[in-house]
Amino acid sequence: MDIQKLINDYTDWLKSEITFEKIGEYYEITTPYLDSANDYLQLYVKQEDNQILFTDDSMTINNLKMHGITLTKNRKIQLQRILYQYGVQLDGDELIAKAPINNFPQKKHLFIQAMLRIDDMFSLSKTRVSSLFLDDVQEFFAEKEIYCTDNVQFMGKSGFSHNYDFLIQRSKTKPERLCQAVNNPNKTAMSNILFAWNDTKLVRGNNSQLIVILNDQNSIGKGIEEAFITYETKVILWSKRNNPNNIELLSA
Structure with missing residues (x-):
């Protein structure tokens, strides 16, 4: 198995499938990743001086609320753990992160992974509604x-x-x-x-x-x-x- 070729094929596919659109002062980036509702994951970025600001426009947390998921004390602890793990912050219901321009690829990667991880871990099993x-x-x-x-x-x-x-x-x-x-x-x-x-x-x-x-x-x-x-x-x-x-x- 040629692992390096598989990695290259994956990154090439990812590059070809990502699209973006200018919306006001932000760029809306649409990824090929699907969330638990089968919607394409989207994030928004803009430049502030020599940094890039990332935001999900509150979509991740709002989607959880729309599906009836309440952020109990324990779930908030788990949420903060995930955010810390990926270097993301919570501002109200909005996921945000900042990074130097030259660190854009890595930070975008981690921000998307945080969105996916939260969506996955907080989509609770029908038979296990009390815990993650x-x-x-x-x-x-x-x-x-x-x-x-x-x-x-x-x-x-x-x-x-x-x-x-x-x-x-x-x-x-x-x-x-x-x-x-x-x-x-x-x-x-x-x-x-x-x-x-x-x-x-x-x-x-x-x-x-x-x-x-x-x-x-x-x-x-x-x-x-x-x-x-x-x-x-x-x-x-x-x-x-x-x-x-x-x-x-x-x-x-």
Whole structure:
């Protein structure tokens, strides 16, 4: 498998699919990424002196509210964690970020990832309306004494930074394992994770593994699980998390 070619193909596709339009003092950027409502993700940028201002025009939080999701105290804590992870701030309901002009590509990448992450983690399962999926995964790890570092970031070969929910350190018998909890396993989530992983793997070493925990209480998109497996990713379905093979995969 030519990983470098796959990364180049992905970035070429992304460049060709992104469109922009001047609206007042902002540029509206439309990405090929779909949110949980199957709408294309949009952000707005403008130059302020030698910096670029990024905003989502409050769309991310407003979409959550439109779907009846209330930001409880615990969810606000999780939201702030995600924002901190990607270097984004909340101004009222508006996601914002600033970056020097020469850091535009990296900051745009992180801003989009923050929007996608919030949309994914806060789109709650119909059967789990009281907590977030990431909370459930953390509680499961604690229950099974799976020791890990949460909220880690690595620089990929492309120069982009990529965030992972958990890092399980290598041991005498197990390789390093990076883990992502995926609340809504759709094509957008899959594409982002595989791009990040293929980019990260080039600098982390051949023995590193990626594990994705898919919330199958929500609908899993057609071909998603198979695509992860094709690209040498270990898949754990949430409903089968207590399977001995899955516990063994996560243990030290």
